[in-house]
Amino acid sequence: MNVAGRPGRARLRDRLAASDPGLLRLTAALRTVGAIALTLAVLASLGFGVTRLVAGAMTAMVATFAIRERQRGAQAVTLALGLPVALASVSLGAVLSERTVVGDALFVVLIFCAVYGRRFGDRGTGLGLIGFQVYFVSLFVGAAADRLPGLWAAMTVAFASSALVRFAVVPVTPAGLLQRLRQAFRARLAQLVSAQLTLLDAGPDEMDKALEEVREGNARLHETALMIQTRLEEGTPDESAARLVQRRIADAEIAAERLGLLLLSARSAERADTLTLHLPGAPAPEVGRLPGPEEATDRLRRDLLALRTLVLRTGVPGTGLARVRNRLLAYRDGENLPPASPAVQDVFRALGETARAVMGLRIALDGPQDESDDSPATARSREELDAEDAAIDAGEEAEPDATRTGLRRPTTRAAVQVAVGSTLAIIGGELLSTDRWYWAVLTCWIVFINTASTGEILVKGYRRLLGTVFGVAAGIALAAVVGRSTLAAFLLVLVLIFLMFYTAPLSYTLMSFFVTAMLGLLYTLLHTYSWEVLVLRLEETALGAACGVAAAALVLPVRTDRRTDELLVTVLERLGEVAEAAVGQLSGGPADDLLDKARELDQALGDLRGATQPLTHPVTPLRARRTNARYVVALLETCAYHARSLAATAELLPTHPSIAADPRLRGAAGRTVRNIGTITARVAGEDVSAPVETGPSIASLLGDDGSARYGRITGRVLRHLERLDEAVVGLARPLDVPVSTPDR
Structure with a gap:
């Protein structure tokens, strides 16, 4: 197949x-x-x-x-x-x-x-x-x-x-849109598996490119998961069904990202750091051929192809697909693993976990499946999924409204800024042209849409001006082509409008290009087209962008660093909430809405990623600051990945036979939670002198000292906790938070 x-x-x-x-x-x-x-x-x-x-x-x-x-x-x-x-x-x-x-x-x-x-x-x-x-x-x-x-x-x-x-x-309809988003999730999951296949076969010279494809695949899959989660309430018949889909989407995303990380580790001379999958441009670790016999590599390649088939083939009956699924799910229990190194065998186990997540996603999205060809391993996985589905609780708590008032409210501040900027644009526009001054006002208005800091407005104004420059040239060429043909001009206008809206979410520069080219045709239709008019359009655009930036910088300004610091505090607070709740539940505490908390963390991180664009833009002269911002965001994405994994694992406690609560975990992982709180307080400007703590690994803190065991925590949970602890400590350096190392 x-x-x-x-x-x-x-x-x-x-x-x-x-x-x-x-x-x-x-x-x-x-x-x-x-x-x-x-x-x-x-x-x-x-x-x-x-x-x-x-x-x-x-x-x-x-x-x-x-x-x-x-x-x-x-x-x-x-x-x-x-x-x-x-x-x-x-x-x-x-x-x-x-x-x-x-x-x-x-x-x-x-x-x-x-x-x-x-x-x-x-x-x-x-x-x-x-x-x-x-x-x-x-x-x-x-x-x-x-x-x-x-x-x-x-x-x-x-x-x-x-x-x-x-x-x-x-x-x-909300239901129809959600259905298409589900299809997009499957398609992007299959693309991620294809990128992992490329990673498996890439030579040393091709490794950086293959790793970048995996990074992009992870980011695109995560983007689609967030789009689905924000539309679940409108597109599903009830809250329980929405939470079921949310759980299965999160499981599939986490399993697929973990599969790529273990595959990279198996090909590396040393254990690959999760940060490598989240930091753009990070060099690939030194790699060689997959350790072990060639048969294991061939088998892994075949099984990755089979996994991609499982993802894409929906609603197709047949024993062939069932056999592929049964073979992959058997790896979860260590059955039929090839003779290879432990690192390679871990990749096969991750294949089994990803196949289980795909089966759970299929059941959640497409309903009950044919069970006649199930193997014992598949039957066990299906029973686990059914038990998890039955344990889902749809309770939610309303969040308090913390809206700011007066000029501190973002909408009021933006309204004052754009009014001042527009006044400047009207005055300057009238000096340039008494007939076309409104172009400067339009540009000033547009650069304020969906922006919240001076840096964002500056970047948006730059992109609009760049698109306008090339759009003027295109408008001149198109006006010459259509001449006085009204029908041809209107047809080209429709084509340009289609391209404008189709490319708008991808590139603001492209959208501005198509807008300006379209305006050249509209001027032709109104018999007011000339070279001078299009040049004036460019001048008015530059003036409007300058007025917008000036108003943002001088009137109730919100500096980019202030904006990013506020969002960074929010991300750290959400991270602390997820980590504390997950550790508490893994320690035997009461159940919580962990996946909802994880979704709030992802949304806050997405806001921060957007706000740092002025700092990470290629033309920024502050190279060190750009590197620092990228590194911090990558570390936070690494923390979010491990926190999501802990949250998903903690929600399995009531139903999964291999996971049990361990009360010792709260004390062992308490250092990580305290460190997150310390960094949050320092970034928020609070007077906190406590440094970030380091010490023995969490695994060593949970070592068997001869006393009775209260429960069993899987090795995967320990790995996520340790990687989260390392990433949180890693945040301290770029954020200028002191780190204390205990005496040996």
């Missing part, structure tokens, strides 16, 4: 699912293009002119991308409220078009309200976007009071077209 024998359509579907989890980018692009195309078709059939066609197309685009709620009912309400907001906004823009001072003042007030509306959630954010963008549309098309009835009609058609495409032509 080989994946290469699958139909080409299935392989293409898997590649698409892996490259675009949940088809979120494709859906956004199709919805936007569909809404615009339908709007243009209706308006053209009614005999509307080019100006109203452009206004309708831009409004349809805004009405589509501004809606952010996940539930269809909430989307419909926001879309319905968005129409009167849009009509009021375009009316104000048209009426005040001849009153420069009043119009500019109102525009600044509108911008403040649009950004401040973010505090009211997705609906407030969406309505703010619609109000601002439609006012911009009125400026772009030169709306006047006598043209308002036609513009109202065009915008009404645009909102109706957006609703029709969203709910009828390209519908997305």
